[in-house]
Every structure is written in C-alpha cells, then in structure tokens.
Amino acid sequence: MDAESAKDLVRRGYDALSARYDDSYQGETKYEAWIQELLEDLGEGSRVLDLGCGSGLPVARALVSAGHRVLGVDISEVQVRRARELVPQGEFVRADATKLELPSASFDAVVSFYALIHIPLNEQAPLLQRIAGWLRPGGRFVGTTGHDAWTGAEENWLGGEVPMWWSHADAATYRKWLERSGLVVEREEFVPEGDSGHTLFRARRE
Template structure:
C-alpha cells in the first residue's frame, strides 16, 4: 500500500484520468439542494461564487447559475475545466490547484464541496488563509469534511482515493481564527448522502 502522503499527492492525477467517467457516475441528481439553498439564502442576488473543485460544473455550479449567480470555477483537472467551459462558456473556469491559488478577486460566496476533503490535514489548515484572501466582507463559505479527525482511503474506478479530516473542534477554531462564524454544521447528514457539511459566514 502506498503511504498516505503519496496517495494524497496523486489526487489530481486520478481526477484527470477519470474526469469523464466520474462526471457520468456523479450524474445530475442534486442531493445537495437543501444545503445549496441555505447557502444561497445568505447571499445577495447576482452574487459571484468561487467554486473550488468545480468539476464539469454539473450539477452544482449549474444550479448556482440557474439561481442567477455568477460562478468562477477552479479545478486542477484540465478535462474537468474543458467540460465546464463547454457547459457554461459565459462563466469563468480556471485550471489551478486551490492550495496555491491567488485569483486577485474577492467573492460573495465560496464553495468547496467534495474537494477540500481530498487535501492533507496540513493543506486543509492552510486553506483557511486562502479562503480569507478571496473573501468579501459577509462572504458565505460552505465545505464538506470528514466527521472527525483522521484519514480514509476510498476507491475511484480501482484507484485509491485519499481523504482526510480535522476534528470538528479544530475546524471551528480555524474558522473563528479567520473571522468566520459557523451558521450550521451537520456531521454525516442522512439527508445529504451522509456528507459532513459546514456552513459559515464572515462578519
């Protein structure tokens, strides 16, 4: 078995390799809708949302766009970005690694759904400064994590898929340290395919 760090470093290559197959597997069913609606309810109309790990832009970015918002999507996979550009050419799609991202733009909403939890624990800690750098006052941040501190290895078409999580206490502290207040958090939400979701706002 490869060590955890090597598996973590391989995430980008896995999503490049399986981009189209994963997109087909993911499908269009929006099981995240209740969370996305809560996220959007905290935004002004016609906000600009940063979608980290945007994939093909379907179904999540598509839903945000349909509600009248603009999306700037970031993904490390050029195939994902190509699909997003094909799907929504009027939006902005950027191939980049979120860990080294500096877009020179601030956003009303930041979303890292099913992407942030592929980073190592140290990389996750460092992301809060990147969130803060791209945040307008009052920004709404939503991300998914694991339910507790640890690492886990999943599977994507036969390739080992790395995940990690900090503790709920540490996420709360990191959010507070960067000026965010937790609005809602549910661990392993049974109504959202078992996702652990954080919704926070910067006041």
C-alpha cells in the same frame, strides 16, 4: 506520501474518472438543498468561487442559471475542460487551490464540496484562512469537511482501477480552524454517507 505526490494522485484520479464520478454522484439530492439555501443568501449577480468545482455540475450550473458570476477552480484538467463545455457561462481554471492567488474581499461566497478532504492536512487550515480573506464582509462560506479524522487511499476508486487519496481532521478541528480564520460558524451538520459521513459547515465573514 508527500504532499505533491498526494495531489498528483488526486489529479490523476479525477482526470481518469471525471464522467464516472458524475454518474455516481449527480443523483445526490442533498446538493439541491445546499445550493438552494445558498441562493437565498446571495444578492443579485453575486460573485461566487467554487473550489473543487469538478465538471461544473451541479453547483456552478445552478449558480450561473440563477444569474450569479462563478469562478470554478479544480486541480484536474479533465474536470475543468468538461466544466467549460457543460457550463459555458462560468469561468473555470485549473489550479492547486492552496497556491491560488486572488484579490482580497472579491467574492460574495465561496463554495467547496468534497474538495478540502483531498488536500494535505497541514495545508487545509492555511487555505481556510485565505478563503476568509477572499470573502467580502458578510460573505458566505459553505463547504464539506471530514467528520472523523482519517488519512488514506483507495486503490480501486469507483471501480475504475485507479487510486484516490483523502486526508481530513475531525469536525471539531474544522470548526476551530474556521473560527480562527475569522469566520463565524452559523451551522454545522453531519451528512451521513454509508458507514460514515462528512460535516457541512455554513459560515460567514464578519
């Protein structure tokens, strides 16, 4: 599958199952700890980029509730529309993250949960380099990646009769990509999920 076809499959999947995705995963308590730790690192009124923001829940809502300014980006028009309704204090745009144009050193933090893994593998390292460039010195990156290398699709995603597609490298490769981007990896932890899992990285720009 070529890159644009894969992205279109991801977009259509989230357009179709935006609400079902929230129903399936909003009970995940792991988000609370991840968000709380980020909040402790942020100064008052920080500017945060949420890449793959989904419907704005729970990340963007928690950040704006704490007084931070959030720009959320998602490839799904339905997700962005719902985010604008659910988190009216945030700013949300529909865009392909790999084609996003933003000023350098303009964010205090970039958050990306379960979004990089929906991007074609050869576009992920360049995106991480751009993320590093969007961060101000001392800025934070918090994101999830693959733990083991895998590319594939699921035909009946979330039982909704629509397909979904993923592609990710292993954790060691993501660590290398982050470091090559100029980010200092402060912590890396395995996040178990079912029979497999993902990796959560916390890093900062020097």
